Amino acid sequence: MIRFESVGFAYPGSGGRSALTRVTLTVEPGELVAVAGANGSGKSTLARLADGLLRPTSGSVTVDGVDTADDERVWDVRSLVGMVFQDPDDQIVGTIVEEDVAFGPGNLGVAPAELRERVDASLAAVGLSALSRREPHLLSEGQKQRVAIAGALAMRPAYLVLDEPTSMLDPGGRRSVLDLIDGLAHREGHGVLHVSHDATGIARADRVIVLESGCVAYDGTPAGLLSDQAMLARAGIALPEIGVLADALRALGARVPEGTMDAESLVGALWP
Amino acid sequence: MRRGVGLGNYIAVDSPVHALDPAAKLGIVSAFTVGLFTAGTFPGLTLLAVTVIVGTLAASVPISAALRGVRTVSLILVLTILANALRWEPATVALVRVGPLAVDGEGLASGVFFAVRIVLLVVGTSLLTLTTSPVELAGGIERVFAPLRWLRVPVGDLAMTLTIALRFIPTTVEEADRIMTAQTARGARFDRGGPIARARAYAPVLVPLFFNLFRRADELATAMEARCYRGSDGRTQLRESRMRPADWASLLVAGILLIATGVAL
Numbered sequence: 135m136i137r138f139e140s141v142g143f144a145y146p147g148s149g150g151r152s153a154l155t156r157v158t159l160t161v162e163p164g165e166l167v168a169v170a171g172a173n174g175s176g177k178s179t180l181a182r183l184a185d186g187l188l189r190p191t192s193g194s195v196t197v198d199g200v201d202t203a204d205d206e207r208v209w210d211v212r213s214l215v216g217m218v219f220q221d222p223d224d225q226i227v228g229t230i231v232e233e234d235v236a237f238g239p240g241n242l243g244v245a246p247a248e249l250r251e252r253v254d255a256s257l258a259a260v261g262l263s264a265l266s267r268r269e270p271h272l273l274s275e276g277q278k279q280r281v282a283i284a285g286a287l288a289m290r291p292a293y294l295v296l297d298e299p300t301s302m303l304d305p306g307g308r309r310s311v312l313d314l315i316d317g318l319a320h321r322e323g324h325g326v327l328h329v330s331h332d333a334t335g336i337a338r339a340d341r342v343i344v345l346e347s348g349c350v351a352y353d354g355t356p357a358g359l360l361s362d363q364a365m366l367a368r369a370g371i372a373l374p375e376i377g378v379l380a381d382a383l384r385a386l387g388a389r390v391p392e393g394t395m396d397a398e399s400l401v402g403a404l405w406p
Numbered sequence: 407m408r409r410g411v412g413l414g415n416y417i418a419v420d421s422p423v424h425a426l427d428p429a430a431k432l433g434i435v436s437a438f439t440v441g442l443f444t445a446g447t448f449p450g451l452t453l454l455a456v457t458v459i460v461g462t463l464a465a466s467v468p469i470s471a472a473l474r475g476v477r478t479v480s481l482i483l484v485l486t487i488l489a490n491a492l493r494w495e496p497a498t499v500a501l502v503r504v505g506p507l508a509v510d511g512e513g514l515a516s517g518v519f520f521a522v523r524i525v526l527l528v529v530g531t532s533l534l535t536l537t538t539s540p541v542e543l544a545g546g547i548e549r550v551f552a553p554l555r556w557l558r559v560p561v562g563d564l565a566m567t568l569t570i571a572l573r574f575i576p577t578t579v580e581e582a583d584r585i586m587t588a589q590t591a592r593g594a595r596f597d598r599g600g601p602i603a604r605a606r607a608y609a610p611v612l613v614p615l616f617f618n619l620f621r622r623a624d625e626l627a628t629a630m631e632a633r634c635y636r637g638s639d640g641r642t643q644l645r646e647s648r649m650r651p652a653d654w655a656s657l658l659v660a661g662i663l664l665i666a667t668g669v670a671l
Contacts, residue, residue, distance in 0.1 A: 185632055209634055217632035224622050225629035229541045229573045236644040238633040246646045253644060271576040285633065 135198065136161040136184055136215070136293055136325060142192035143179055143348075153179045154348040156193070161327050163292060166319035168339035168356065169329045172370035175345040177329045181297040184327055186211040198292065213242055216286030218296040222270075222278035231273070231281055232257065232266040238289040256284040259322075260314055276307020283314060293325040294318060300335060312338060333360065333373050337395045344369045357392040376400055415471065415532065416539045422652075423465035423537045428546025430653035434660040435534045442527055444668035451522055453667060458530050467536045475528040483521045490517030544568045545647060562638025570626070574619075581618055585611050 186202035228234025344352035380394040548565035
């Protein structure tokens with residue numbers, strides 16, 4: 135379990151202005167937790183704290199009981215928690231897809247035979263087996279982001295922290311990455327912390343946490359958040375048109391479940 | 407906007423030359439280059455020429471690709487032949503005379519000798535980059551220089567730096583392209599004025615480009631740290647290259663050729 139215990143964090147040189155204040159949250163294996171909030175609300179800081187890339191100024195962050203502030207064990211934390219960042223171009227190290235996926239486990243000293251097996255399995259998990267020998271810069275942004283996810287998976291982490299992985303993707307790429315994230319948590323049993331301010335991404339989470347100026351402003355179900363117009367506005371989340379339409383239809387008495395975000399599920403709800 | 411920026415001139419096909427260990431290929435090319443400069447006679451040069459031809463055929467790369475480098479040095483070739491062949495009122499018997507200038511057999515022969523040497527050098531070394539991807543080459547360089555570790559040279563880290571530089575060339579080219587388009591849209595001209603004015607026109611491209619590169623380097627360092635990069639000690643790689651009998655055999659043949667051209671021919 136990733137556990138934030140009353141975590142406070144201030145960047146050095148920020149004059150003591152804290153980026154996070156008294157944040158308490160947990161991510162269990164098999165759970166998909168979304169973190170939303172306006173720009174500058176502390177989302178990325180929270181993601182970096184979960185991996186030990188930043189250390190809390192007050193409170194504590196533990197991953198399966200290991201404190202991220204423990205110098206001796208910070209690499210254990212990083213091998214337990216896979217990170218995926220916003221821009222895939224800033225995290226792909228290898229000149230060939232499979233070599234990049236092998237980078238993380240290679241750093242852990244995994245033997246070559248197992249390395250090959252992990253790379254193949256991770257690329258299969260993200261559906262990119264056919265592109266294993268490609269050069270990353272020839273891939274689409276969505277494919278690049280899936281390479282980055284494969285790179286994190288190849289380290290066999292228990293948890294995944296994704297910092298706005300879909301914000302630079304086109305709708306097709308976004309949907310494929312969201313499907314993948316969904317499956318990783320709910321089928322593969324990874325504990326996933328998904329930083330996102332996209333309503334379609336939030337809708338698929340088991341729990342949503344909204345940060346506002348570094349404090350937890352909402353902690354509950356996605357349906358609860360998505361039907362709370364005031365909270366959505368504070369968090370800077372715009373409902374997609376289909377979501378607005380679904381809400382309007384529900385207000386007119388149509389049987390549309392809360393949190394309907396895409397055309398397919400809306401059509402499915404209206405004509406079962 | 408995707409131009410498909412390729413790295414180097416690598417041609418990805420399966421061939422015995424491609425399959426050779428990059429470290430062995432580096433050794434062979436070094437031996438070949440030394441042999442080329444120690445060979446003092448036409449028989450020696452012929453032997454090396456045969457080696458290059460056999461290598462090119464075995465690498466199954468198009469002949470045009472192998473000869474591409476020759477075009478760039480064609481001017482040097484012409485000048486080399488002329489400089490050696492032309493004599494001012496030669497004492498020996500001339501083949502051709504144009505006014506006070508003359509061409510004699512001896513000069514022509516040495517001109518051709520030097521020209522052939524340049525052609526072989528260009529084609530021979532381009533075989534290395536045609537059949538070895540930049541990453542493999544970086545790995546090969548790492549292994550060739552591995553003994554320097556004893557002198558505390560961080561060979562692995564340098565090879566990692568080289569690999570990352572190769573990885574970011576296409577990304578940087580695309581970014582430069584994007585910035586240039588953006589500056590052009592705001593009225594910047596890159597094709598006007600003298601060399602100094604043109605160089606100055608690139609300042610508004612280079613400043614944001616470098617700014618972005620530094621930002622990227624910072625992000626990349628964070629990502630590498632998140633992926634447990636702790637220097638190259640104890641790191642494993644997908645392709646553990648090791649010298650196989652075929653690699654040693656080809657290196658041995660290269661060594662014999664080197665001695666043959668240097669001593670006998």
